[in-house]
Amino acid sequence: QVQLVESGGGLVQAGGSLRLSCAASGSIFSINVMGWYRQAPGKQRELVAVIISGGSTNYADSVKGRFTISRDNAKNTVYLQMNSLKPEDTAVYYCHTLLGGMDYWGKGTLVTVSL
Numbered sequence: 001q002v003q004l005v006e007s008g009g010g011l012v013q014a015g016g017s018l019r020l021s022c023a024a025s026g027s028i029f030s031i032n033v034m035g036w037y038r039q040a041p042g043k044q045r046e047l048v049a050v051i052i053s054g055g056s057t058n059y060a061d062s063v064k065g066r067f068t069i070s071r072d073n074a075k076n077t078v079y080l081q082m083n084s085l086k087p088e089d090t091a092v093y094y095c096h097t098l099l100g101g102m103d104y105w106g107k108g109t110l111v112t113v114s115l
Helices: none
Strands: 002-007 010-013 018-026 033-039 046-052 057-059 067-072 077-082 091-099 102-105 109-114
Touching (some): 002 102, 033 077, 057 067
Antiparallel strands (some): 002 018, 067 077
């Protein structure tokens, strides 16, 4: 079992920045991949960024150059630094991992970007 808790969402003006955090607890020693997804109103959930245990990262085209995913293994925490935010980044952001063939999700944190 893995528990994921996101934090750091909020309201920000376009062009601003936010940093999301995802704290993992439970049976986390075997976690290799962690990622951030988002779901905007009326849209499907989409992958934003992913990081694997070796440090490799991958990003959705829409956030490349603006968002950075990182992890602190000592704190069992994954971060998403979001810069140059746009109104279209408004969504609920979810932390995700896959372990033992099971998907684990956090409850999400809302990011709202105003004009």
